Amino acid sequence: MPKPDIFLWANQIEEAKDEILLDLFVVDHDDQVYRINYETDLREQVMQQFVFNMLSEIRRGAELGLQVREFDATDKEELIVMYLPVTDVPKSIDLLQNLTIPPDDIPLYNSNEVDFASIKTIVGRIKTPKGKESYILKTIYQSHVLKGKKSWAVEGTRFQRFEETAALNVGSDSQVLIFEGNIMVFDTKKFERIFDYQQHKNLQAEIVLSDIEKNFKFELPEGVKLSDLLKGRRRLITKLQKSNPSMATEALLIETAEDFEVELEFASGSIKINNSSDLETFVDLLNDNFIQSQMTGIKYVVASKRSIKKDTK
Numbered sequence: 652m653p654k655p656d657i658f659l660w661a662n663q664i665e666e667a668k669d670e671i672l673l674d675l676f677v678v679d680h681d682d683q684v685y686r687i688n689y690e691t692d693l694r695e696q697v698m699q700q701f702v703f704n705m706l707s708e709i710r711r712g713a714e715l716g717l718q719v720r721e722f723d724a725t726d727k728e729e730l731i732v733m734y735l736p737v738t739d740v741p742k743s744i745d746l747l748q749n750l751t752i753p754p755d756d757i758p759l760y761n762s763n764e765v766d767f768a769s770i771k772t773i774v775g776r777i778k779t780p781k782g783k784e785s786y787i788l789k790t791i792y793q794s795h796v797l798k799g800k801k802s803w804a805v806e807g808t809r810f811q812r813f814e815e816t817a818a819l820n821v822g823s824d825s826q827v828l829i830f831e832g833n834i835m836v837f838d839t840k841k842f843e844r845i846f847d848y849q850q851h852k853n854l855q856a857e858i859v860l861s862d863i864e865k866n867f868k869f870e871l872p873e874g875v876k877l878s879d880l881l882k883g884r885r886r887l888i889t890k891l892q893k894s895n896p897s898m899a900t901e902a903l904l905i906e907t908a909e910d911f912e913v914e915l916e917f918a919s920g921s922i923k924i925n926n927s928s929d930l931e932t933f934v935d936l937l938n939d940n941f942i943q944s945q946m947t948g949i950k951y952v953v954a955s956k957r958s959i960k961k962d963t964k
Contacts, residue, residue, distance in 0.1 A: 655734050655833040657719055660785065661709040664702065667779045673697060676750060677760055677791075678772040682742065684749040685760035701775035701787045705825045708837070723955055724839055724852075724889045733836040742846040743834055750776060750786065762816040768793055772845050773821065785830035790841045795820045849885065856881055856891040863937070866896040868921040880927040886954075887931045894937050904936045911941045911950055 664671065675687050675697065689697055709717070715730055722735035737743045749757070775787040797820075802813040825837040827845055836842045843849045860877050869877065881888055905917050915932050916923035924930050935941065935952055943950045 654719055655831060655835065657709060657732060657734075657828075657835055658713055660828075660830055661706050663779065663783075664777065664785075665706055667781075668698075668702070668706075670780045671702075672778040673701065674776045674778075676757070676774040676776065677770045678746065678774065679765070679769040680771050681769075682745060682749075684746065684757055684774075685765070686754060686757045687760040697775070700821050700823055701789075702777065704823045705787060705828065705837075708825050719835075720957065722834075722836060724843070724892075733839070734833050735836070737829065737832050737834055740834060740846050740848060741851060742848075743829065746774075746846075747786075747829070750774065751784075767796060767817040767819075768798075773819075783830075785828065787825075788827040788829070788845055789822060790826060790844050791819065795822070849888075852888050852892060853881070856888045859891045859894050859896070863894070863896045867901060870918075870921045870923045872925060877924070877930065880924070880930045884927050884931070887927060887934065890931065890934045890938060890940075894934060896937065899937055899939075904933075907936055907939075907941055911943075911952075913941070 673694070675689055677685050677687050679685075712730055712732070717730045717732060719732050719734060722733040722739075737747065770791055773789050773791055775789075777785045777787065797813065797818040798816075802818070803810040804813040805811075826841040827837065828835040834842070857878050860881070864877060871877065881891075901917070901920075901922070904922075907913070908915055908917070913932060913936065915929060915936070922933060924933065940953050940956070941950065942953060942956075
């Protein structure tokens with residue numbers, strides 16, 4: 652799949668900025684989508700928060716060497732926007748299906764009927780004059796929402812009752828963009844929150860573990876299953892997304908473990924796993940995460956690696 656060209660997207664939106672349509676939607680914790688209106692005099696501010704801030708970040712990034720890479724939740728480098736296909740994120744498929752049905756079939760949000768405390772995401776749908784659609788998503792933290800009953804307003808020299816149902820402070824940061832079948836991730840944590848992607852990764856990790864158990868024999872503490880060792884181990888769960896149990900044999904793992912003096916016990920045709928740290932060491936071996944510098948001879952275990960290959964246009 653070709654790498655998405657976020658710079659071309661930004662240029663196209665910039666050229667059509669005075670003509671694009673921007674509709675807003677909110678999504679609750681049950682993934683129900685609502686369309687929501689906004690006053691005409693808010694358009695400039697809405698465009699700034701959803702469109703212009705992201706365009707500015709991309710332009711500024713281009714000048715500083717911003718790179719686009721395949722999604723890797725362990726990648727913490729600066730000036731990186733990561734991408735993955737919509738088809739890899741089940742909840743994004745459902746969201747797009749709900750956003751592309753006829754507008755009259757999408758319920759209109761009404762604060763008298765739906766508590767804003769149930770809302771977790773706000774979506775801006777951009778439509779160009781040529782009919783191309785893209786989506787900018789932002790997560791909503793309830794700490795950024797002022798509730799009418801609990802909030803005070805400041806007017807002149809005094810506090811007074813806050814009369815509105817709720818007020819929202821929409822962050823100006825870039826979080827998630829969807830266009831041409833790709834999800835562009837500016838903020839990994841917020842992306843995972845919007846799409847419950849950590850839960851999806853947990854399920855995928857358990858599937859990979861099942862495949863691992865078909866290829867390798869383990870010795871575990873009594874009453875413990877491999878899946879028990881995943882609980883609360885986000886880094887390990889992320890590493891398992893990249894594992895291919897059929898790519899290595901026990902003999903190859905033993906050879907690598909000996910070369911790198913890895914503390915993992917292989918005995919009688921089985922691999923001894925005492926805890927989550929042992930399981931992570933095994934996954935590092937499986938993922939070929941142990942490397943040695945040709946320049947210094949120093950040995951490393953790497954959290955993330957990127958193959959050197961020519962970009963596909």
